[in-house]
Amino acid sequence: MxxxxxxxxxxxxxxxxxxxxxxxxxxxxxxxxxxxxxxxxxxxxxxLPGFIDVHTHGGNGIDTNLADEKELKELSGFFASKGVTGYLPTLLTDTHEKTCEVVEIIGNVMEEQSGSKILGIHLEGPFLSHEFKGAMPDDLIVDSSIEKFMEYEKKSNDNIKTITVAAENPGVLGLIRYAVSKEVVVSLGHTGATYEDCMMCIEEGANRITHTFNGMRQLHQHYPSILGASLESDAYCEAIVDGLHLHPAIVRLMIKTKGIDKVIGITDSVMAAGLPDGKYKLGVNDIIVVDGDARLVHGDSRAGSTLTMNKALKNLMEFTRLPIEECIKMITINPAKMLNIDNDKGSxxxxxxxxxxxxxxxxxxxxxxxxxxxxxxxxxx
Missing domain, CATH: 2.30.40.10 (Urease, subunit C, domain 1)
Structure with a gap:
């Protein structure tokens, strides 16, 4: 060609x-x-380099927790229409049995792909914080377990690429050490942990922050928490750039603090992405979308977004007033470096x-x- x-x-x-x-x-x-x-x-x-979305729960009527092999292939086709060349299907916290089932389905699809390429699996949980669960089902959050994680690895045919954990979750340090030893990227999120506990996790190898500023304890001058650790450390910071989860000024502040090379634009999209307002699912949750804003039917928590990656690029350019040459780093080479695939992808x-x-x-x-x-x-x- x-x-x-x-x-x-x-x-x-x-x-x-x-x-x-x-x-x-x-x-x-x-x-x-x-x-x-x-x-x-x-x-x-x-x-331009193809977009890489490292945090998406679905789109075009398809939820990653609920999809079969045919639907996952359709999802890859939908993402391709938005400029995405690679993505990580992100699984909401679910039962152990359901998570094993879904990672096996995704692992099977990865052997024969079309459309956007599945680069691996992102587990968002289940080893999270009850207090900062966001849209995560509280009764399915559990203590860190290397044994459970090993079963997810086996069922997925070793295609778990990254996992989000809470720094205060019991047993998390041992899980981080194990995951890092298996070249799985560990991200901190859905956490209310202290600055000290978060820095300890980062020192053990966690190098990414899941949807920074969202689903976590906020910054306080006496208690820096996860935000203090994320902004001070070298960890990559995800940013949901839909204009709802983060004010544009916060996106600019994150870039100014971290440097543009450490910020990753994500969609955190749900099955409603690309579709009209209405009632949808996010894993086990019922959600409702009004004016493009996805929220839990029961509760006031946001439940992902309806953002697509082509719109994410436009938003980044609008929010930051930076040229495309700079903005595109956050959805191409930065996620590729975070996933350690930048020798092949991202530019x-x-x-x-x-x-x-x-x-x-x-x-x-x-x-x-x-x-x-x-x-x-x-x-x-």
């Missing part, structure tokens, strides 16, 4: 270039002439995977390409 005449993001700059793709990899930026290849003319379009470089989104001047998705395959085409050609 050749992508020609595009405004290509290479090494932090937008430059008009051609891209030659072979065997799913980017092979050359200087190809000239006509070859016996599929050709995409990207004139006046942006050619457009020679011999990296050809994970590409092509957008028009309004930042609407025209093509999505995953490992050299066109998985979404809105060009009319």
């Amino acid at each position: 050749i992508i020609k005449n595009g405004n290509v993001l290479v090494k932090g700059k937008i430059i008009t270039k051609n891209i030659f793709i072979k065997d799913g990899k980017i092979k050359d930026f200087n190809v000239e002439g006509v070859h016996d290849n599929q050709i995409i003319d990207a004139e006046e379009m942006y050619v 457009l470089d020679i011999d990296k995977d050809a994970d590409i989104v092509i957008m028009d001047k309004n930042y609407d998705v025209i093509y999505t390409i995953v490992e050299g395959r066109v998985v979404y085409n809105n060009s009319g050609k």
Whole structure:
């Protein structure tokens, strides 16, 4: 495949270039002439690294806790239409049996994929805080268990990529040590723990904060808590950039404090993403969406978002007033580095995977390409 005449993001700059793709990899930026290849003319379009969403519970009527293999493949197709080339299906805290069932389903789908690529599984729980559970079902939150986590690993065929835990959950330090030893990324979230306990978890290897500022004890000058630890440490900070979970000024403050290379834009999307207001499910929960805002039917907690990644990029540009070359880091190379897959994904470089989104001047998705395959085409050609 050749992508020609595009405004290509290479090494932090937008430059008009051609891209030659072979065997799913980017092979050359200087190809000239006509070859016996599929050709995409990207004139006046942006050619960007594909988006990576490390925290999503679903979209287009599909919930990751409830989906079968067919629905997961449909979900990957939906995400492809939003410029996503890779994502982590995120599982809400559920029963042990249901979690084992779902991680096995996702592991099976990963062996034969189409659309956006499932890069692994994100377990959001069940080893969390009762006090800061948010939309997590209180009766299903349990103490940390290496044995249970090992069963999730086995059922998923070792495809657990990351797990969110609370720093005060009993036994959490042992679980963090085990998970890190298995190259699983540990994230802190849904926690009311002290600053000291959070820093201890970070020192043991936790290196990400789940939806920073949401589902956690807030910052206090005498009790810095998880927010003090997240902003002071080198941990990556997730940000739900829908404009509801975080005021734009907080997004700017997070970037100013952490540096743009340590902030990761996420959707935390639910099955209502891409659909009208109404009643939906989030795992075991009933939720209702009014004016695009998802909340629990019983209780006042927000229950994820209806955000999609193409809109996340537009929001980041609007909130921060930074150029696309800067904003896109937060949904491409930053999550790739956090997941330790940046040798293959997250930027457009020679011999990296050809994970590409092509957008028009309004930042609407025209093509999505995953490992050299066109998985979404809105060009009319």
